[in-house]
Amino acid sequence: MEYKVFASEAPPCFSEENEIITVLDTENTKMEEKKKVEQDVARLMKEKDDNHNQILVLKQELEMARKTHEERMETEGKLAQQELQQRLEEVMQLLTESKNTVKELEAYSESKCQRWNKKEHIYQVFTDFQLGALRELRFSSQSIRQEILKTQTSYSDEFNRLGLKIEALENAAENYYAILAENQKLHNELQELKGNIRVYCRIRPFLRGQTGKQTIIEYIGENGELVVVNPSKQGKDGHRSFKFNKVYGPAATQVEVFSDTQPLLQSLLDGYNVCIFAYGQTGSGKTHTMTGPESASEDEWGVNYRALNDLFRISQTRERTYKYEIKVQMVEIYNEQVHDLLSSDGPQKRYPSLAIVIYFVFLDFHTLGILSTSQTNGLSVPDATMHPVTSTFDVIELMETGLRNRAQGATALNERSSRSHSVVTIHVHGTDTKTGASLRSSLHLVDLAGSERVDRSEVTGDRLKEAQHINKSLSALGDVIFALAQKSPHVPYRNSKLTQILQSSLGGQAKTLMFVQLNPDIGSFSESVNTLKFAERVSGVELGAARNSKDGRDVRELMEQVASLKDTIAKKDEEIERLQLLKDLKNVYHNVNGDKPGSNSLRSKSPAKIPRPQPNSPKELLKDSTGLQKSVSGSNISNRPPKR
């Protein structure tokens, strides 16, 4: 600041001077103040500079701090960014997963929705259908109700009429049993026409290890013709012809063989005695035919098992008409001594020691006794144990015991089985469920000892004795059958134990069947011819009548008789079936009317009724009564149903 002293301003005298001094003082003060101000300004400037510097420093610090902060922030930012990025990715992934889940859920719910819709639709359709059906049902039930009312009235009229008819028919049905009996009689006549003694020839196949062997069998005819050839003779002389009821070739099965035996079992249950035996040299297949091979399967079962099996089957189909009791005995005849094969005593008793044998031989006591067949119970060896059987299983067990005992005896007495006769006897006791009448019959199944001839010069001692016994009993058997076939007044049953035991089943109205077993090997030619000759002799006369009349007249007459009998049987069967149907109808009638079968309310004067056994069905009835199986007037039937 500049302070000026203006010249124009003339100092006034003294006052003026004072004024000047005062002004000067003021000026000085002003100057001082100015200085002070300048100092202050300088100080302030300095302060300002200081402050400025401080600001600069602060600025620098601030800048540094800012930079540090920025760097830290940047690093933290980066880390945070990375973390965020990672999280973001995770979230994105979760998001994608959730999206997928949502999509899946959407799809699932969509399909469920569709299914439900479908179901709903189906239910809807079903409900509509049910409702429709219900409506229809309601309509039809109403119309049915009306129908029923109508039918009830017409039925009651109809039943009244039917009742009258049934009453008449019931009288006709009374003849049911008489017709059945007549049917059985006709069947028996048919069996008799076929021959009460039949001979079936069976040729054994070559066994394993016998390949390349030459056979003696040249021809097997359909009707039982057999031609064997003798290799040592040429031309006509080398051939021998035989004729039997049937010839089974080597390929014949057990089933085929049994099928022709079956009719005899029906006869057995009708009260006729039957005897089936196998004859032939050792190893020709007798046991195979009668029993079957060892541990045989059901297919391989022989006649014994099949026969019993069939007996159970047939007796079951007849259970309404007859109650059957079946019992079995099994004995062996060795050296004219009879032994029980089913005894529960040890083999010692069955096969006594030599000393005991000698002792008892002397007393003639050690073998089982044979009684005459006139016994009321029909037992020819009453002391042999008797075993009731109710099933094939029982039979198998018994047979096994018997065969085991026979085998034990065989070991003890040197392969005795082929040199002894085994006889299985089946006793049948039937009771008519309606009349209480009873019938008894027996079936003998015999596996004979080997029929080969033993050269007396070659064997001695026990073998000779055995051979003599076998020859004696077999020729006694041949004689008996021959005498029977000849209808001779005297039949030599007493000539052997075998024929005594079989007496009840040989002769009279009994049916006899012999299986002639042949070994086809050329080495057995002469034995086979002997066997065939025996069989020819046995079957000779009765069958011969038909066989010898080569012009065919007798045969034709017999065939015509057979045909007419068959016709009659068929007619009777039809009648039986018709009567059975009527019976069934009657039962239906009773059931509908709520009557008891025996109390016909419509019958005014019907006699008191005994409930009558009925066959299961017309078909079963036919099965029972048709075929060539039946016969009726057996000698053992004590009280038969009345004949018409």
Ligand SMILES: Nc1ncnc2c1ncn2[C@@H]1O[C@H](COP(=O)(O)OP(=O)(O)OP(=O)(O)O)[C@@H](O)[C@H]1O
């Ligand atoms: N039809 C057949 N098919 C197959 N094998 C058979 C036939 N017949 C017999 N055989 C077999 O021949 C052999 C002798 O048969 P089997 O024992 O039955 O003769 P067999 O005449 O009873 O003899 P044996 O007099 O010694 O008792 C046995 O091995 C048997 O299995």
